[in-house]
Every structure is written in C-alpha cells, then in structure tokens.
Amino acid sequence: MAEAADFQGMSPSPARRWLRRTASLLLGAPLVAGLLCGPVTPAAQAAESASGSHGVDVSLDTLTPATPGKSDTLAISGTVINKGKQTVTDAEIDLRVGPALSGRIAVDRAAERTDNAADLDASKVDDKYTIKLPKLISGVGRDFTLRVPVSELNLDDDGVYQLGVYLSGQTAAQPFEQVLGVERTFLPWQPDATEKRTQLTYLWPLISSTHLTSETGSDEQQTPVFEDETLAEELAPGGRLEQLVALGSQLPVTWVIDPDLLATVDAMTRSYQVKSGSTTVAGKNQAIAKRWLSSVEAAVRGSKVVALPFADPDLASLAHRGKNVSGSLSHLQPATEVAETTVETIIHVKPSTDFAWPVDGAIDSSIVDVATSAGAHKVIARSDSLSDSLSYTPTAARPIGGGTTAVVSDTRLSTAFQGDMINTESSTLAIQKFLAQTLALTLQDPDKQRSIVVAPQRQPTASQAQSMARALQALNAQRWTQPLDLVAAAGATPDADATTKIPATSRYPDRLRKYELPVGAFQDIRATQNTLDNFKVILTAKDRVETPFGRAIDREMSTSWRGNRAEAQLYRDQVQGYLLSLTSEVQLVEKSLITLSGRSATIPVTVQNRLVQGVDHLVLRLRSENPTRLNLDNEKGIAEEPIKVEGGHSQSVKFAAAANANGPVQMRAQLFTEDGKPYGDPMMFTVKVSEVTPTVMLVIAGGVLLLVLAGVKMYSQRKRAAARQAAAEGPQSSEAGDDSADSDHADGAEGSGRGGIDSPDPGQPSDLTPDTGPESGDPSGTGEKVDR
Numbered sequence: 127m128a129e130a131a132d133f134q135g136m137s138p139s140p141a142r143r144w145l146r147r148t149a150s151l152l153l154g155a156p157l158v159a160g161l162l163c164g165p166v167t168p169a170a171q172a173a174e175s176a177s178g179s180h181g182v183d184v185s186l187d188t189l190t191p192a193t194p195g196k197s198d199t200l201a202i203s204g205t206v207i208n209k210g211k212q213t214v215t216d217a218e219i220d221l222r223v224g225p226a227l228s229g230r231i232a233v234d235r236a237a238e239r240t241d242n243a244a245d246l247d248a249s250k251v252d253d254k255y256t257i258k259l260p261k262l263i264s265g266v267g268r269d270f271t272l273r274v275p276v277s278e279l280n281l282d283d284d285g286v287y288q289l290g291v292y293l294s295g296q297t298a299a300q301p302f303e304q305v306l307g308v309e310r311t312f313l314p315w316q317p318d319a320t321e322k323r324t325q326l327t328y329l330w331p332l333i334s335s336t337h338l339t340s341e342t343g344s345d346e347q348q349t350p351v352f353e354d355e356t357l358a359e360e361l362a363p364g365g366r367l368e369q370l371v372a373l374g375s376q377l378p379v380t381w382v383i384d385p386d387l388l389a390t391v392d393a394m395t396r397s398y399q400v401k402s403g404s405t406t407v408a409g410k411n412q413a414i415a416k417r418w419l420s421s422v423e424a425a426v427r428g429s430k431v432v433a434l435p436f437a438d439p440d441l442a443s444l445a446h447r448g449k450n451v452s453g454s455l456s457h458l459q460p461a462t463e464v465a466e467t468t469v470e471t472i473i474h475v476k477p478s479t480d481f482a483w484p485v486d487g488a489i490d491s492s493i494v495d496v497a498t499s500a501g502a503h504k505v506i507a508r509s510d511s512l513s514d515s516l517s518y519t520p521t522a523a524r525p526i527g528g529g530t531t532a533v534v535s536d537t538r539l540s541t542a543f544q545g546d547m548i549n550t551e552s553s554t555l556a557i558q559k560f561l562a563q564t565l566a567l568t569l570q571d572p573d574k575q576r577s578i579v580v581a582p583q584r585q586p587t588a589s590q591a592q593s594m595a596r597a598l599q600a601l602n603a604q605r606w607t608q609p610l611d612l613v614a615a616a617g618a619t620p621d622a623d624a625t626t627k628i629p630a631t632s633r634y635p636d637r638l639r640k641y642e643l644p645v646g647a648f649q650d651i652r653a654t655q656n657t658l659d660n661f662k663v664i665l666t667a668k669d670r671v672e673t674p675f676g677r678a679i680d681r682e683m684s685t686s687w688r689g690n691r692a693e694a695q696l697y698r699d700q701v702q703g704y705l706l707s708l709t710s711e712v713q714l715v716e717k718s719l720i721t722l723s724g725r726s727a728t729i730p731v732t733v734q735n736r737l738v739q740g741v742d743h744l745v746l747r748l749r750s751e752n753p754t755r756l757n758l759d760n761e762k763g764i765a766e767e768p769i770k771v772e773g774g775h776s777q778s779v780k781f782a783a784a785a786n787a788n789g790p791v792q793m794r795a796q797l798f799t800e801d802g803k804p805y806g807d808p809m810m811f812t813v814k815v816s817e818v819t820p821t822v823m824l825v826i827a828g829g830v831l832l833l834v835l836a837g838v839k840m841y842s843q844r845k846r847a848a849a850r851q852a853a854a855e856g857p858q859s860s861e862a863g864d865d866s867a868d869s870d871h872a873d874g875a876e877g878s879g880r881g882g883i884d885s886p887d888p889g890q891p892s893d894l895t896p897d898t899g900p901e902s903g904d905p906s907g908t909g910e911k912v913d914r
Contacts, residue, residue, distance in 0.1 A: 181242055182214060182262065182293045182307030183207045187550040189311060192561055192600040194276045196317045204551070206259075206293050206307065207267035214306060217259035217295035221272050222248035226285035230519070230538065230566045233312065236288050237559055244305045248290055251278055262295065281315045285569060286562040289313050311555055312562035316605045322575040324568045325610040325618070327522070328598060329581045330379035332370060332422070333438055334360060334387045335686040340678035340701045343399065344738045348670060350393040352400045357390065358411035361418040368418060369588040373595040375425035378609030382483065385468035386437040386681065388422070391415045392472050423473040430611035433469045433477035435461035435500060437680040440688065441484045442634070443643035445492040448683070451648035453655060458500035461680050478613055480504050485685055487511055487535055487581055488638055490631045494530065503530055504616045506581055510537040512625050518570040520621035522579040526628055533616050535581035538563050542597070543582060547589040557597045568606040577610060577618040584685065641688040650698045651682050654705060661709050663799050666740040675705060709806065711736040714795050715776070717811040722756070728780040729813065731795050735771040743800045744769035748781045751792035756815055757784045769797070785815045
C-alpha cells in the first residue's frame with residue numbers, strides 16, 4: 127500500500143532538523159576524508175566485523191510500559207551473549223533513541239534491519255543509565271535491565287520512535303571501543319489522546335479442527351464417537367482454546383465462532399466414546415468440557431458474536447472447485463441456518479450470521495458469489511486482496527455491489543502475530559511493532575477518524591493469543607484507538623476513495639490455491655449425500671441418521687482441512703464407509719436353490735432389518751428371468767409387495783408363482799424406495815420347476831390299481847388253501863381233541879396262536895407294509911421346498 131504522504135503534519139521541528147544536518151555533515155566529513163586519503167581505519171573495520179555473526183547477541187525480553195506516558199519510567203530487560211571467540215572487555219549496555227519514523231512504510235523498513243551498525247542519527251541517553259560489564263566471556267550470557275525515565279528520552283514530537291539497545295566494548299584483537307551488538311524495537315509516543323482516535327475492531331476466533339466422527343451409538347442418546355482426545359487438551363487449563371477464552375473475556379473484541387466447536391464440546395459434556403484401535407473406550411473429560419462451555423458463555427456476555435456457517439466451510443474451495451460438482455453449494459444455506467440455532471442453544475446468545483470469512487481474507491468475484499449465495503451480505507476481506515493506492519489507510523467498510531459490503535481488514539495488523547510467539551523476544555518485538563503501526567496509522571491523517579479491522583489467523587496458538595492480548599491491553603488507555611465491534615465497523619461510512627473493485631478469479635494467490643480441497647472431495651461429498659438421501663426415506667426415525675451425517679458432510683468441507691489433504695480424504699472415506707454399513711443392515715436374506723413341484727406355489731423372500739429403528743416406504747420386487755417357464759402375477763413375470771419391518775426383525779414375503787414348463791429359472795429380487803430408486807444390491811436365486819403332468823398321474827393311478835388287484839388275488843388263494851388243509855386234517859383233529867380235553871388250559875395259547883396265522887381275526891389291522899416312509903423334519907435335500 128503506497129503511502130506517499132504518510133504522517134502528515136509530523137515533520138520535525140526546525141531546530142531538530144538543523145541538529146540532524148549538522149550531525150550528518152560532521153559524521154560524513156571523516157568518511158569522505160578516508161575515501162580520498164587512504165585505507166579504511168581500524169574503527170571502520172571493527173564496525174564491519176561487529177556486523178557479522180561473531181559479535182554479541184542482544185535480545186529484548188520485556189519492554190514496559192509498552193505505551194508509556196510522560197511520568198513513566200521505561201524498563202527494558204533482556205540478555206547479552208558473547209557469540210565471538212574472544213572475551214569482550216570494557217563492555218557497556220546503553221539505550222539509544224532514533225528520530226520519529228515518518229509513516230507505516232518507515233516502520234516496516236526499520237523492522238527489517240538486522241545489522242549491528244550504529245545508527246548515526248540515534249541519540250544516546252545519559253551515561254548514568256548505562257550498564258557497565260567489565261568482562262563478557264565467550265559463550266557466556268548476562269541478563270540486564272535498563273531503567274530510564276521517559277523524560278530522559280528527549281521525545282519531542284508525537285509519533286513512533288526506534289529504540290536501540292547497544293552493547294559496546296573491545297577485544298584483544300581490536301583494542302578500541304566498537305559496537306558489537308544491537309537490538310532494535312519501537313516505542314509509540316502519544317502521551318495525550320488524539321482528537322480523532324482510530325476505531326479498532328479485533329476479531330477473536332474460536333475455531334478448531336474436526337474431532338467428531340459420524341459414528342454414534344445405537345442407544346437412545348446416540349452416544350457420539352470422537353476420533354481422539356486432543357480436543358480435551360485444548361480445553362484444559364493452559365490449552366489453546368482455554369487461553370483464548372480466558373484472555374478474550376478481558377478484552378474488547380468481537381467473537382468469531384465456528385458452531386461446530388460448540389456442538390462438539392457440548393457432545394463431550396455427556397457420555398461419549400473415543401476410538402481406540404478397532405474398538406472404542408469411554409471418554410472421561412466431561413468436566414473439562416462443561417467448565418469450558420460455561421466460561422465461553424460468561425466471556426461473550428455483552429459482546430458481539432459472529433457465527434460462521436457450521437464447520438467453517440472453505441468458501442474458496444467451493445468457489446473454485448466445488449461449484450462444478452452438482453449439489454455442493456446447496457450445503458451452505460443449511461449450514462448457516464443451523465449455525466444460529468447451535469450458538470443460541472448452547473451459549474444462549476443470538477449471533478450474527480451475516481458474515482463470511484474466506485481464508486486469509488483473500489477474495490475474488492467467484493468467492494463473493496458463493497459467500498452471498500448462503501445469505502451473507504458482509505465478506506471479511508484483507509487489504510492485500512483489495513489494495514489501494516492511497517497515502518493513508520482507509521476505513522474498512524466498502525460497498526462492492528449487490529448490497530454486499532466488504533469489511534477489509536488491515537494486512538499488517540492482521541499478520542502481526544503469525545510467527546513463533548513462544549520466544550519472549552519475538553513476542554515483545556511483535557507487540558511493539560503492532561502498537562507502532564496502530565499509532566502510525568492514526569497519525570497519517572489525525573483530523574479524520576477511520577475504522578480499522580484486524581482479522582488474525584483462524585486458529586492462534588496459546589502463545590500467539592497471549593501476545594495478541596498483551597498488545598490489546600497496551601491500548602487500554604485509548605490515547606489513539608478506541609474499540610468498535612465488527613457489526614458497527616461493517617456499518618461505518620465508507621471512504622469514497624477506497625478501492626471497491628473485486629479482483630478477478632485469476633488473481634487469487636497461488637500460495638492459497640494449492641491448498642484448496644480438490645474436485646474429488648466434492649464428488650465424494652455428493653456420493654455420500656446421495657447415499658444419505660436414499661437411506662433416510664425408508665427410516666421411521668430419520669433424524670437419528672440425518673442429523674449426524676448431515677453435520678459430518680458439513681465437516682468434510684471445513685477450512686481446517688487445508689494442508690491436510692490425506693487426513694481429509696480419510697475422513698470422507700470413513701463417513702461414507704460407515705453410512706454404507708448402516709444401509710446394508712436392511713437387506714435380503716440369501717436363498718439357495720429351491721424346487722417348485724406342481725403347477726402353482728408361493729416363493730418366499732425374506733427382508734431383514736438389523737437397525738434399531740423400523741424401516742418403511744420400501745417395495746420388494748421379484749422378477750422371473752424366464753416368465754414363459756415360471757410366471758408370477760402378470761405376464762411380464764414381475765411382482766412386488768410393500769415392505770415395513772420393525773427394528774431388529776425380519777419379514778417374509780410370499781409371491782404366487784405359476785409353472786408352465788419344467789427346468790431351472792433365474793429369479794431377481796430387489797428392494798426399491800417408493801420413488802423407484804434401487805435400494806441395496808439385487809439378490810439372484812434359482813427355482814427348479816418340476817411339474818407333475820396328467821399322463822404321469824394316470825400311470826401312477828394304474829399302478830396303484832394293479833397292486834390292489836394283486837393283493838386281493840393273493841388273499842383269495844391263501845384262503846382256499848387253508849380250507850383244503852382243514853378238511854384233510856378233520857378226523858384226526860377230532861380224536862386228538864378228545865384226548866386232550868383235560869389239558870385244555872395248558873396248551874390253549876399255543877393252539878390259538880397257530881389258528882391266528884391261518885385264520886386271522888377280522889378285528890385285527892392289516893399287516894401290509896406301508897409303501898411310503900414317514901415324513902422327515904430334516905431339510906429337503908440340497909434345495910428348498912416351496913409352500914403350496
């Protein structure tokens with residue numbers, strides 16, 4: 127951003143300018159003489175050596191107060207370490223103040239300096255504030271603290287000054303005083319409040335990555351399943367999310383929340399499961415989740431809350447890749463609608479859902495179109511996406527057409543804390559530069575009040591959040607800034623000279639485009655949605671499936687997958703795989719070869735439902751692949767019956783069949799939804815038709831008649847033979863009868879027995895052997911006997 131007229135009205139006083147010119151001439155004279163008269167002096171050689179990597183490292187750990195007043199004492203603490211091989215003697219640590227920097231670009235350039243060269247225009251504070259170190263041994267560090275009254279710094283004008291902590295000394299190889307190490311930072315000096323303070327809006331994001339799977343328990347509560355317990359670490363004391371809430375509760379910020387995070391933590395407050403290999407174990411962090419949600423509810427009370435669409439969808443990926451896959455954009459509006467309900471239900475505050483936040487605030491025409499399609503009328507952009515050629519930083523709000531406002535955050539301020547803030551020196555330097563930029567921005571045009579927005583990284587670390595908080599706390603005095611919420615910033619009067627032209631899609635940064643979700647991701651999402659649509663229409667309790675899988679599909683489009691393409695693919699595969707496993711719980715029971723005897727019979731087909739809820743609105747269709755041989759209830763050989771099965775039960779459906787000819791027939795059974803879409807895979811089985819014809823029946827009847835006639839003839843022959851034998855033995859039997867009259871009782875049983883064989887008692891059953899075996903309860907061979 128060009129700033130040709132930075133710091134208007136901040137030129138140094140005439141006396142100060144005269145002193146600078148005089149000092150420059152006096153310091154420049156020896157240099158010119160050296161160039162004209164001979165070789166470089168030892169002092170110049172020492173300065174060159176000191177600027178290398180063998181000098182003394184000076185680090186600044188703290189600077190308090192960060193924005194001092196007139197009566198304050200500045201305290202700077204840090205460490206000096208001798209990186210050279212020789213001992214440094216007669217060392218001194220002193221503070222030097224450079225001139226006021228003329229604008230934001232000057233602050234940027236000053237921050238880029240890393241050399242140890244002395245600043246010729248920096249003034250050294252009084253020697254009584256110098257720290258003397260008689261000896262600094264190689265590799266040894268020494269802590270220090272400089273305390274200097276602000277009144278001793280000679281800060282004449284309001285503005286940003288560069289401070290330098292210098293270590294000077296000498297070594298055996300270079301026995302003369304020289305600068306061996308320096309560290310520079312910034313001191314914003316505005317002891318009195320400006321007439322027009324900058325309205326500063328700072329976004330405070332509560333966003334995390336995906337932790338919930340699509341799996342739930344089969345119990346009434348549908349116990350959620352988590353991928354791991356890493357979220358609990360973020361919620362625990364000292365964790366990233368705990369720190370964000372604790373720090374943000376003390377700051378004038380606008381909360382930007384992903385409702386998915388609230389929903390996920392809310393799920394943790396009750397019974398939940400955590401994946402552990404191929405099984406799950408009970409989660410144990412309910413107390414941590416409850417405590418964190420309570421702290422969020424207390425922290426946002428009285429503050430503005432902006433809710434992003436559920437799961438924070440990647441708008442750029444949708445605009446550049448997803449819109450070419452049918453159905454992808456249809457998820458945005460429901461994700462926005464559920465966002466408001468989620469936030470209001472869990473933390474009891476009504477959020478604004480009118481904002482879209484593309485990654486890094488990078489926008490183009492297609493991204494704006496996608497963002498507004500979900501109902502957003504305000505898009506959080508960044509100034510490196512909508513750059514200006516103005517000499518000052520304009521107000522954030524800009525109309526970009528179609529009733530849409532781009533809320534343009536400041537790039538310098540938004541990226542101030544993206545580095546590693548664990549190191550105390552890095553944090554201190556970042557804070558002082560941030561404060562310097564805010565003052566330099568205000569003093570660009572002190573007579574005009576502007577509204578500036580800061581949109582930091584989406585998921586700040588705990589150390590980054592702490593640095594951000596320290597910077598905002600330093601502005602509490604409100605001498606050149608005052609807080610403003612995002613909703614008010616979006617409604618501020620726009621600057622007429624600010625750029626409102628949206629960049630073309632080709633201008634989207636390559637560094638961001640390469641991390642977008644691929645087209646294949648949206649194709650996977652479409653496949654999962656289609657599977658879900660077909661599945662839920664047959665269920666009697668649709669919400670048990672529609673809600674968890676609908677939110678899982680939202681998570682598949684999350685911005686948090688950027689840079690994690692393999693993990694994103696794995697998550698999509700797991701969601702689709704689990705959904706398919708549920709759909710397969712409603713299936714046809716496989717059948718083996720069955721035999722049909724006779725001209726008509728019924729063919730049973732069984733539908734099994736292993737879900738915990740019932741299924742309805744299904745149709746079972748059975749088709750004969752050879753209707754001329756085996757027909758169903760119409761000439762096309764197709765029959766169908768409605769299906770309704772309770773959870774954990776099966777239903778057997780019997781189809782009437784008519785045989786026309788013998789032989790095997792392939793049958794095809796398939797479930798369909800009521801709208802005609804196939805459900806599951808078809809089941810194929812074979813029916814063996816074995817018809818009994820009238821001719822065969824006549825032959826069988828004739829055979830039975832012959833057997834009966836043969837039996838009658840045999841019976842007659844045996845009866846005549848018995849009569850002849852009785853007649854021949856008559857007289858002898860009579861005599862024997864007289865002799866044995868007294869022994870009648872002893873031999874009567876045996877005689878009676880013989881008589882029974884020859885002349886059976888007509889009261890006894892026939893002794894003919896049955897011509898069919900008893901009916902068996904075992905399966906009928908290898909096939910299945912159909913019902914008649």
